[in-house]
Amino acid sequence: MQTGYYAATAGMVAQFNRMDTIASNLANANTTGYKRDQLITGDFVRLFKEAQSELPIQNQTEAAAQYLNRSLSRVPQITDAYTDQSLGSMQQTGNTFDMALSKEGQFFAVSTPQGVRLTRDGTFTLSDQGKLVNKQGHEVLSTDYFQTKTAITLNPGDSIVTIDKNGQISTNVPGSNQMIANKKILVVEPQNIRMLMKEGDNLYVPDSTDPLTPLADSGSVMQGFTERSNVNAVNEMISLVEANRLVGMYQKAMDTQMNDMNRDAIEKIATTRR
Incomplete structure (x- = not known):
């Protein structure tokens, strides 16, 4: 199975979580004193910079480095969440x-x-x-x-x-x-x-x-x-549209990995040469 499929799946799950948070913020846009929630998504570059000098195996072996690389290649994931406590109007x-x-x-x-x-x-x-x-x-x-x-x-x-x-x-x-x-x-x-x-x-x-x-x-x-709540409905709607489009992109990537690439591989492998 291609690792790209799992990468796209992880990215899609992260966007689903993001959409749930945005929907909650929008639902409470008119709730007195409500404070918006925000998710933080970690990517490969950020995670690598944080962990590039620390390997998960104490003896710092090549196997440890390979393990680290495999872990980091699993892509976008929700790494933190917080509540924006800024004042509302x-x-x-x-x-x-x-x-x-x-x-x-x-x-x-x-x-x-x-x-x-x-x-x-x-x-x-x-x-x-x-x-x-x-x-x-x-x-x-x-x-x-x-x-x-x-x-x-x-x-x-x-x-x-x-x-x-x-x-x-x-x-x-x-x-x-x-x-x-x-x-x-x-x-x-x-x-x-x-x-x-x-x-x-x-x-x-x-x-x-x-x-x-x-x-x-x-x-x-x-x-x-x-x-009033500190939710900006316009910004939240823009974020919701962005998250929805990313879900579509990840879905397309998953379809490419599972169908197009697999079909192409099967057709080439199955070709009999005489």
Whole structure:
């Protein structure tokens, strides 16, 4: 069997994975606070430069070099994946409990049945019990949550609710314009943002070793705004078309390897010379 067939197959699988990622990005283009995913494809030249001085067999034999060459000739493959945490555009809503974070790498924290999760989606509301919750009904955490285990609770009848740039909530004294401080929204900045894992519902699972220390002065909370996704639909569509064309090219290469070249070889080998 020709090695070119396996090379084309590997390339096609890499493009299928790429298409799945692009489709997910496009599906979430209008999801508040969504961050696009990106795949990194390794090619022969890159892999060879990384491993040309290191052979997989300790004695550095010719057999080891042959093994390395065979491994590297297996072509394009997905070598890494990451989430682009760049900021999306800010959209003003005017809603009291809509919040956005204007700095990259900062997150709100919510309490779920599976534990504390992080999110950039600040579309919050008040529950029937007056608790500040996200779209899924998970409680939004305050800076003192890990000490008190109590939720952020507001009176639905409060006529004035303000949230400053550091997440400090203030409400008015009933019947007056005098403001009193309530709880402060927990805003965290993970120590290693690449360790975050997407869980669904626009939530991230933090690293278990990260203490999630509250930011005293985050300076990024914007009341009455939401952050749009950082997905550029035009760029994603261009990438999708490119990946689709590459799949067609790999398919043609596979067909050439399996049919045209094999048929030509069989016809020549089968020719009887007298």
